[in-house]
Amino acid sequence: xxxxxxxxxxxxxxxxxxxxxxxxxxxxxxxxxxxxxxxxxxxxxxxxxxxxxxxxxxxxxxxxxxxxxxxxxxxxxxxxxxxxxxxxxxxxxxxxxxxxxxxxxxxxxxxxxxxxxxxxxxxxxxxxxxxxxxxxxxxxxxxxxxxxxxxxxxxxxxxxxxxxxxxxxxxxxxxxxxxxxxxxxxxxxxxxxxxxxxxxxxxxxxxxxxxxxxxxxxxxxxxxxxxxxxxxxxxxxxxxxxxxxxxxxxxxxxxxxxxxxxxxxxxxxxxxxxxxxxxxxxxxxxxxxxxxxxxxxxxxxxxxxxxxxxxxxxxxxxxxxxxxxxxxxxxxxxxxxxxxxxxxxxxxxxxxxxxxxxxxxxxxxxxxxxxxxxxxxxxxxxxxxxxxxxxxxxxxxxxxxxxxxxxxxxxxxxxxxxxxxxxxxxxxxxxxxxxxxxxxxxxxxxxxxxxxxxxxxxxxxxxxxxxx
Amino acid sequence: xxxxxxxxxxxxxxxxxxxxxxxxxxxxxxxxxxxxxxxxxxxxxxxxxxxxxxxxxxxxxxxxxxxxxxxxxxxxxxxxxxxxxxxxxxxxxxxxxxxxxxxxxxxxxxxxxxxxxxxxxxxxxxxxxxxxxxxxxxxxxxxxxxxxxxxxxxxxxxxxxxxxxxxxxxxxxxxxxxxxxxxxxxxxxxxxxxxxxxxxxxxxxxxxxxxxxxxxxxxxxxxxxxxxxxxxxxxxxxxxxxxxxx
Numbered sequence: 001x002x003x004x005x006x007x008x009x010x011x012x013x014x015x016x017x018x019x020x021x022x023x024x025x026x027x028x029x030x031x032x033x034x035x036x037x038x039x040x041x042x043x044x045x046x047x048x049x050x051x052x053x054x055x056x057x058x059x060x061x062x063x064x065x066x067x068x069x070x071x072x073x074x075x076x077x078x079x080x081x082x083x084x085x086x087x088x089x090x091x092x093x094x095x096x097x098x099x100x101x102x103x104x105x106x107x108x109x110x111x112x113x114x115x116x117x118x119x120x121x122x123x124x125x126x127x128x129x130x131x132x133x134x135x136x137x138x139x140x141x142x143x144x145x146x147x148x149x150x151x152x153x154x155x156x157x158x159x160x161x162x163x164x165x166x167x168x169x170x171x172x173x174x175x176x177x178x179x180x181x182x183x184x185x186x187x188x189x190x191x192x193x194x195x196x197x198x199x200x201x202x203x204x205x206x207x208x209x210x211x212x213x214x215x216x217x218x219x220x221x222x223x224x225x226x227x228x229x230x231x232x233x234x235x236x237x238x239x240x241x242x243x244x245x246x247x248x249x250x251x252x253x254x255x256x257x258x259x260x261x262x263x264x265x266x267x268x269x270x271x272x273x274x275x276x277x278x279x280x281x282x283x284x285x286x287x288x289x290x291x292x293x294x295x296x297x298x299x300x301x302x303x304x305x306x307x308x309x310x311x312x313x314x315x316x317x318x319x320x321x322x323x324x325x326x327x328x329x330x331x332x333x334x335x336x337x338x339x340x341x342x343x344x345x346x347x348x349x350x351x352x353x354x355x356x357x358x359x360x361x362x363x364x365x366x367x368x369x370x371x372x373x374x375x376x377x378x379x380x381x382x383x384x385x386x387x388x389x390x391x392x393x394x395x396x397x398x399x400x401x402x403x404x405x406x407x408x409x410x411x412x413x414x415x416x417x418x419x420x421x422x423x424x425x426x427x428x429x430x431x432x433x434x435x436x437x438x439x440x441x442x443x444x445x446x447x448x449x450x451x452x453x454x455x456x457x458x459x460x461x462x463x464x465x466x467x468x
Numbered sequence: 469x470x471x472x473x474x475x476x477x478x479x480x481x482x483x484x485x486x487x488x489x490x491x492x493x494x495x496x497x498x499x500x501x502x503x504x505x506x507x508x509x510x511x512x513x514x515x516x517x518x519x520x521x522x523x524x525x526x527x528x529x530x531x532x533x534x535x536x537x538x539x540x541x542x543x544x545x546x547x548x549x550x551x552x553x554x555x556x557x558x559x560x561x562x563x564x565x566x567x568x569x570x571x572x573x574x575x576x577x578x579x580x581x582x583x584x585x586x587x588x589x590x591x592x593x594x595x596x597x598x599x600x601x602x603x604x605x606x607x608x609x610x611x612x613x614x615x616x617x618x619x620x621x622x623x624x625x626x627x628x629x630x631x632x633x634x635x636x637x638x639x640x641x642x643x644x645x646x647x648x649x650x651x652x653x654x655x656x657x658x659x660x661x662x663x664x665x666x667x668x669x670x671x672x673x674x675x676x677x678x679x680x681x682x683x684x685x686x687x688x689x690x691x692x693x694x695x696x697x698x699x700x701x702x703x704x705x706x707x708x709x710x711x712x713x714x
Binding site for chain 2: 029030033054056057058060061062063064066067070071074084085086087088092095096136137138139142155156157158160161162165181182184185186188189192193196197212213221222223224226227229230231241245246247248249250251252253255256263265266267268269270271272273274275276277278279280281282283284285293295299300302303307308
């Protein structure tokens with residue numbers, strides 16, 4: 001199911017975002033605030049660096065025995081009375097949910113925020129099947145009413161003003177609501193409370209799944225994750241297979257850094273540990289619990305270039321610090337996961353071809369790697385991805401030609417020196433002061449957004465001969 | 469649809485192609501979880517006053533409202549004051565066995581009507597419970613653990629301890645004593661390892677909730693707003709002389 005936004009090429013999408021003055025302001029305010037909150041939270045945590053190292057080691061250790069932990073998780077979930085489903089593709093994951101809806105006569109499903117269900121475009125599939133999906137995270141609810149896509153992993157509606165939300169609520173919910181976050185939040189509370197109580201199915205993702213105990217872990221701030229796992233008679237959790245962790249001891253390490261990285265909180269308001277469906281004697285909780293473990297492109301990266309991206313906790317910290325994300329926001333990326341990690345996840349889930357342009361939407365400054373709670377080396381993988389695109393002849397031919405020529409030049413000292421002499425002549429008509437500001441042909445794309453330093457009047461290697 | 473065997477086989481084929489990125493092990497777990505938990509309890513039996521100070525500071529930073537009384541006999545008065553402040557008369561709460569004291573008996577002299585969760589409910593119980601829980605303005609629970617470094621309440625669900633008592637009402641009040649206090653997330657990890665080491669899987673409830681302040685969102689223009697789906701206010705009544713519930 002391709003997103004209509006992809007009909008427009010990435011450079012045009014990015015260009016449009018850059019011209020959107022409101023978006024620019026909203027992005028600056030939001031990302032700056034998130035950066036400050038994170039910095040403050042880790043500033044007050046002297047053991048933060050050690051915890052990040054441990055978290056990283058746990059992720060790698062889990063991947064090294066992933067078959068064992070998944071097997072153990074499935075055994076334990078089943079022992080507790082839950083059902084486990086295995087989905088190789090997004091389509092299979094959707095079909096499992098739809099079949100459950102059909103078999104159990106589900107009419108409405110309430111959802112807590114889940115990137116995994118966004119990834120498989122579950123809402124569209126449910127609607128087609130006559131099931132009404134209701135997003136209950138306030139940001140996601142706004143996005144759903146507006147028929148839009150989230151623009152940030154943890155703050156899906158940062159591109160909207162309170163005025164726009166008030167207008168949207170007034171129109172869609174038939175009322176007159178003031179442009180006041182307090183008022184609008186109360187409206188959503190009232191609306192969604194009824195939906196929670198009436199829904200047949202609750203759909204969630206999972207931030208973690210503890211193999212040793214069969215526990216699904218949901219981290220939320222609003223309490224909607226608790227509602228959807230407490231009130232409907234069915235609970236379906238959709239989860240990338242890499243979210244499994246070995247033990248409760250490991251979970252504590254991740255909890256200590258996840259919220260701090262995402263929102264600067266010590267812990268999010270609610271961390272919910274779900275162990276199977278309702279127990280005998282319990283008044284609430286689902287009669288049935290279904291866990292869908294998803295591949296969708298993850299398995300082939302176990303030994304692939306993007307293995308390290310499987311560590312990702314989906315905290316959003318790398319989005320906030322990325323100079324590209326901060327300028328263009330989430331929509332311009334065009335896929336479920338935006339930002340630096342989003343480029344890698346898109347390549348993983350949708351294939352290399354989908355990131356032909358996106359792979360270059362990074363300055364490789366390394367800010368993402370610095371803030372990542374599990375220290376994912378995003379720049380390294382972006383470079384390797386670019387190499388793949390070149391080798392796989394996916395990159396456009398002028399780009400491949402330029403890089404091939406550059407490689408040849410740099411491999412031969414003679415050619416390299418000769419090219420400096422030639423370049424010095426060729427650049428003359430384009431020199432403005434001490435900069436190349438506009439180049440002809442496809443080189444013009446480079447100089448459209450930046451200047452190029454010219455070949456020096458005397459290069460270093462020429463001077464070196466005299467200095468010796 | 470893939471079967472478990474197919475899925476894991478494919479995964480194993482890929483796993484055989486790599487050694488991984490670097491040598492790594494998961495976090496070291498307590499070898500004897502129950503003994504480790506007992507050791508933590510012994511330490512806290514000495515150190516709880518400092519943990520309480522930290523808990524109060526963190527909890528209040530989250531906009532939590534902290535009360536402290538010396539004995540259980542003083543708790544109904546505090547609850548009645550909170551109810552009066554909110555102008556409400558209906559209270560839902562955990563049952564006697566879960567709390568360690570009788571909420572209904574404690575509050576009826578104050579003119580409040582109490583709906584305690586029936587332990588071991590059938591379908592009729594479920595329906596009547598939900599009808600009440602969905603509109604009750606005030607929910608009273610205990611707390612199995614209280615984590616000082618983050619101001620977090622940790623509640624296990626189970627018979628007589630519904631998971632929504634701390635979720636559906638506008639105001640949630642948790643009553644607990646020194647025995648619940650823990651200092652660090654690491655200690656919580658030890659407690660959870662011990663809890664799961666028990667083996668009596670089906671006796672324990674389906675859910676454990678960590679509650680860190682009221683329900684909150686910042687989804688509209690990053691303006692912090694409380695009470696989006698869960699409680700707008702969370703209160704703690706700390707009881708110095710509180711017999712730990714079973």
